[in-house]
Amino acid sequence: MAKDQPSRDVVRLRMHVDDRQRHRPGQHYVIRLRAPDDYTAQRSYSIASDDDDPLVEFLVERLPGGEVSGHLSDVAEVGDVLELRGPIGRWFLWDTRTPALALVGGTGVVPAVAMTRTARRLGRTDLLHVVAVGRDPRSLPYADELARSGATVAFTRHDDGTRPAGAPSVAELAPYAAAAEVAFVCGSPRFAEYAAPLLIEAGVDPTVIRVEQFGATGNAG
Incomplete structure (x- = not known):
């Protein structure tokens, strides 16, 4: 180890x-x-x-x-x-062939990191878009790697020069939501309560949203 x-x-x-x-x-x-x-x-x-x-x-x-x-x-x-x-796990996984959108927060970025690494290896980065949310660069794991992979990295309390501080908006998500045939949400219970409705508002079919929570009431993290 x-x-x-x-x-x-x-x-x-x-x-x-x-x-x-x-x-x-x-x-x-x-x-x-x-x-x-x-x-x-x-x-x-x-x-x-x-x-x-x-x-x-x-x-x-x-x-x-x-x-x-x-x-x-x-x-x-x-x-x-x-x-x-x-x-x-059979529910919360990406088959690498279906167009996907991942909206993840905090340490909930971990499965999205696996998805981006796999997409790069297979040459299927066009099928996946990740939106990762954190307070600032220090509190968001893998922030640099995700940004290099083309993810939208949204800092709620930090202006990184590419986008102002703040949570992702419906307008930011809508272009990726339109193409997504499956959507993944991973984060704390509070994050999941915020993220799933946001995806629906952006145009994602609620029946294709898969949610994984972590923390005191979740299983993975």
Whole structure:
């Protein structure tokens, strides 16, 4: 396991997985911790890496009181062996052939990063557009990579010189919504409550919107 810390409350893990199965962008793994007395705690984490990457990449946000995220952030060391189960998920994945729009916020950008990396490898960047939302560059993981990939990066409290500070507008989303046959929303419950209606207002058919939440009431992050 390799580990680095892009920001104070976020760690990035890159792991070798024994007997690894191929994954599709949008899927996740369950990481399980096991104590000497066999007490276990587990949590689901979306995959950031492309399937062609020799390692599986996760981004872990340290949550208040989080057993798993706290251990991975503060205790786990390079070289540790962890229990993983996956890849998991059939609903929240991109098949790489269907025109797609992803509206993601905060650490919810992770599955969209996997989608963009896969789209680049396959030469299908024309089929995917990502709109990533964060307060500022420091609080939005993978912001530079997403911008280089052609994503719309919207900082709500920072003017980066390409767009004024503020949330994405219906007008910004509408051109991508018109072409999308599937739409992905990933972020906190609060973000999901904001993002799904915005996509509908921009013209996305509500029946093709797939939502994944993380945090205290979500499964992946």
